[in-house]
Amino acid sequence: MQSIPPQHLTSSLSVVLLAAGQGTRMRSSLPKVLHTLAGKPLINHVLERAQELDARQRLVVVGHQASRLLEHLKNEQVDTVIQQPQLGTGHALQLCLQNIPNSCDTVLVVYGDVPLLQTNTLQQLIYLCDGQHLALLTEIIEEPHGYGRILRDSSGQVVGIREQKDASQEEQTIREINTGIMALPRSKLDQWLSALTTHNAQGEYYLTDIVQLAHQQGITIHTCQPLYSWEAMGVNSQQQLSYLERAYQRHCAETWQSQGVAISDPNRFDVRGTLHCAQDVSIDVGCIFEGEVVLQEGVKVGPYSLLKNCTVESHTEILAFCHIEGAHIGAHNRIGPYARIRPMSVTQDQVHIGNFVEIKKTTLGQQSKVNHLTYLGDTIVGERVNVGAGTITCNYDGVNKHQTVIEDDVFIGSDTQLVAPVTIATGSTIGAGSTIVSSTPPNQLTLSRSKQQSIARWQRPKPRKS
Ligand code: UD1
Numbered sequence: 001m002q003s004i005p006p007q008h009l010t011s012s013l014s015v016v017l018l019a020a021g022q023g024t025r026m027r028s029s030l031p032k033v034l035h036t037l038a039g040k041p042l043i044n045h046v047l048e049r050a051q052e053l054d055a056r057q058r059l060v061v062v063g064h065q066a067s068r069l070l071e072h073l074k075n076e077q078v079d080t081v082i083q084q085p086q087l088g089t090g091h092a093l094q095l096c097l098q099n100i101p102n103s104c105d106t107v108l109v110v111y112g113d114v115p116l117l118q119t120n121t122l123q124q125l126i127y128l129c130d131g132q133h134l135a136l137l138t139e140i141i142e143e144p145h146g147y148g149r150i151l152r153d154s155s156g157q158v159v160g161i162r163e164q165k166d167a168s169q170e171e172q173t174i175r176e177i178n179t180g181i182m183a184l185p186r187s188k189l190d191q192w193l194s195a196l197t198t199h200n201a202q203g204e205y206y207l208t209d210i211v212q213l214a215h216q217q218g219i220t221i222h223t224c225q226p227l228y229s230w231e232a233m234g235v236n237s238q239q240q241l242s243y244l245e246r247a248y249q250r251h252c253a254e255t256w257q258s259q260g261v262a263i264s265d266p267n268r269f270d271v272r273g274t275l276h277c278a279q280d281v282s283i284d285v286g287c288i289f290e291g292e293v294v295l296q297e298g299v300k301v302g303p304y305s306l307l308k309n310c311t312v313e314s315h316t317e318i319l320a321f322c323h324i325e326g327a328h329i330g331a332h333n334r335i336g337p338y339a340r341i342r343p344m345s346v347t348q349d350q351v352h353i354g355n356f357v358e359i360k361k362t363t364l365g366q367q368s369k370v371n372h373l374t375y376l377g378d379t380i381v382g383e384r385v386n387v388g389a390g391t392i393t394c395n396y397d398g399v400n401k402h403q404t405v406i407e408d409d410v411f412i413g414s415d416t417q418l419v420a421p422v423t424i425a426t427g428s429t430i431g432a433g434s435t436i437v438s439s440t441p442p443n444q445l446t447l448s449r450s451k452q453q454s455i456a457r458w459q460r461p462k463p464r465k466s
C-alpha cells in the first residue's frame with residue numbers, strides 16, 4: 001500500500017457509522033453491534049478506528065434498539081442520529097447531513113458491524129477521496145452472492161453498483177463486490193442523496209446509487225482493496241462473529257511472532273485488551289490475556305493460564321492453569337501450576353507460589369516460598385519465608401478484614417492457621433498444626449497444639465446389635 005502524505009490524513013473528516021439495522025440472524029436480544037470481539041463491543045472497535053483517523057466528528061446512526069445503543073454510547077464523544085424507520089443506507093446518510101458541517105471535506109461511511117477494518121485501509125480511502133472524488137473499498141471474492149456488485153465500463157472505470165436483488169444474470173457473475181465502506185466528498189452529498197429514489201427491488205434508498213450519479217457528473221471513482229481478507233467482513237451471525245474473532249486473534253499472534261515472541265499455537269491464543277511482550281517471551285497454548293498485560297523479557301507462560309491487568313517481570317515462569325489478576329509479579333518467580341493470584345498482590349524477585357495457593361492483597365518478599373494448598377489474604381510476607389502446606393490466614397472476622405504480617409526468615413509449619421491481626425516476628429518457627437491467635441516473639445518456636453498422647457485401652461465404638 002502506498003504511503004500517504006500526512007496533510008491528507010488530517011483534512012477535515014467526518015466518520016459516519018451506520019448501526020440502525022436489526023441483525024436478526026444473531027438470534028440474540030442484545031443489539032448486534034454490542035456483541036463483543038476480543039472482549040470489546042463491535043461498535044467500539046469501529047469508534048476506535050475513527051479516533052485513530054483523527055476525525056473531527058463521529059456520527060452514529062441508530063435505529064433498531066436505539067435506546068440501548070444510546071445508553072451504551074452515552075460516555076463516548078459521538079453525535080447520534082436516530083433513524084426510525086430504517087429506509088436504507090442512503091436514507092441513513094441523508095438523516096446525518098444536517099449534522100455534518102459544510103466545512104468538512106470528506107465523509108467516511110463505515111458499518112458498526114464491520115469491526116476489523118485496519119486504520120491504514122481507511123486512510124487510503126480518505127486519501128483517494130481527498131474531499132472531491134469518490135473512493136470505494138471493494139473486494140474480489142469467490143462467492144459474491146448477497147453483495148452489491150461493482151459495475152465497470154470497457155475501460156475499467158467504475159460506473160455504478162448493482163445490488164444483488166436488482167442484478168441481472170450477467171451482473172451476478174461479477175466477483176468484485178462493494179464492502180459498503182466508502183469515502184465521499186461532503187460538498188456533493190446534499191445533491192446526490194436528495195436524488196435517491198426507492199425504485200428498486202427492496203424499495204429502499206440505496207446509498208450505492210450515488211456511484212452512478214457521480215459517474216454521470218464526471219466525478220472520479222477510485223477503488224482500493226483491504227490488505228487482509230477479513231478486514232471488511234461483517235458480522236451477521238454467531239458463526240461469523242467467531243470466525244472474525246479467530247481472524248483477529250490469529251493476526252495478533254502472528255504480529256507477536258514476527259516480533260520474536262514464541263507462541264505455541266496462534267489458533268489457541270487470545271488477547272482481550274492490550275498485551276505488551278518483551279524479547280524471548282514464550283506463551284503456550286490456551287492462554288487468555290485480558291485488560292493491560294505486560295510480560296517482560298524471557299517470561300514463560302504455561303498452558304491454559306488467564307492473566308488480567310498484570311505485569312510479570314523478567315524470566316518468571318507461570319506454569320499451567322494459573323489465574324492472575326491485578327497483580328505485579330517480580331522477576332525470576334515460579335508461579336503455579338494451579339495458582340490463583342488476586343488483585344493487589346505483589347511479589348518480589350525469586351518467589352515461588354505453588355499449586356492450589358490463593359494470594360489476595362498480599363506482598364511476598366524476595367525468595368519467599370508458598371508452595372502448596374495455602375490461602376494468604378491481606379498479608380505482608382518478608383524475605384526468605386517458607387509457608388508450609390495448608391497454611392491459612394484467617395483474615396476475615398465476618399465483618400472486617402485484618403492484616404497478617406510474617407517477617408523475614410520465618411518458617412510456618414504445615415496446616416497452620418494465622419488468626420489476624422497477628423504478626424509472626426523475624427526468625428519465628430511455627431509448629432505444624434498450630435492456630436496462632438497472638439503475635440510471636442522473634443527467633444523462637446511457637447506452637448499451639450496439645451501434646452500427643454496415646455490411650456492404651458481405648459476402643460472404637462461398636463455398632464449396636466438390634
Ligand atoms: C449493503 C450495500 C451493498 C454491500 C453490503 C456489504 C447498500 C444499498 N448496499 O448491503 O452494496 O455489498 O452492504 O455488506 O448500501 N443500515 C442503517 N440503516 C438502514 C439500513 C442499513 O443504518 O436503513 C446499516 C446496517 O445497520 C448495517 C449497514 O447499514 O450496518 C448495511 O446494511 P445492510 O442491511 O447490511 O446492507 P446490505 O443489504 O447488506
Ligand code: MG
Pocket residue numbers: 234
Ligand atoms: Mg449486510
